[in-house]
Amino acid sequence: MGRPAPMHLSEDERDHVQVFVRRGKANARTLTRARVLLKSDAGWIDAEIAQALDISEQTIRNIRQRFRAGGVEAVLTDKRQERRHQALTDEQAAHLIAIACSKVPDGHDHWTVRMLAGQAVELGYVRGISPETVRQLLKKTR
Incomplete structure (x- = not known):
């Protein structure tokens, strides 16, 4: 060259x-x-x-x-990076928090992030969600 x-x-x-x-x-x-x-x-x-x-x-x-x-x-100066697409809308996040605050299913003493993710999918609030996304949401809202 x-x-x-x-x-x-x-x-x-x-x-x-x-x-x-x-x-x-x-x-x-x-x-x-x-x-x-x-x-x-x-x-x-x-x-x-x-x-x-x-x-x-x-x-x-x-x-x-x-x-x-x-x-x-x-x-x-570095270019400002575009924000990534949020995994959950505010409404979906509110539903997920409501599930976390609800009564725990029989046989369990607390909600796990996997159970919360599964419940959100089962109730139709989201098509799919990873337990890590649930964990980050709950950590952010404590």
């Missing part, structure tokens, strides 16, 4: 990244990205940067691409 196009930071960008690295208040991954910017600006080649920072050359290419797409801030 050929040598990548040179990447240059403006004076303000370079100062901003240097202060960012010196401050050291970010996570290690973000600080590494900042160091890649500084070394790329200084004219280091990918192999040298990779060896000095103990990262892959593909990581360096990804950082450069991110810089070209959105500038320094795109490199120094």
Whole structure:
């Protein structure tokens, strides 16, 4: 693969990244990205940067691409991840809590998460649910 196009930071960008690295208040991954910017600006080649920072050359290419797409801030800030789909709606969670607060079936002294999951499916509140989801819900609502 050929040598990548040179990447240059403006004076303000370079100062901003240097202060960012010196401050050291970010996570290690973000600080590494900042160091890649500084070394790329200084004219280091990918192999040298990779060896000095103990990262892959593909990581360096990804950082450069991110810089070209959105500038320094795109490199120094992580994108906010999308929230995952919630396993239960508020109504389903309320039903599950109501089951947990109801009388325990004969032969048992307390509800287990497996019993609660099975009961929720049996009553038709959900098509399927894992005991771990039930456990997390109950932990969150204590």
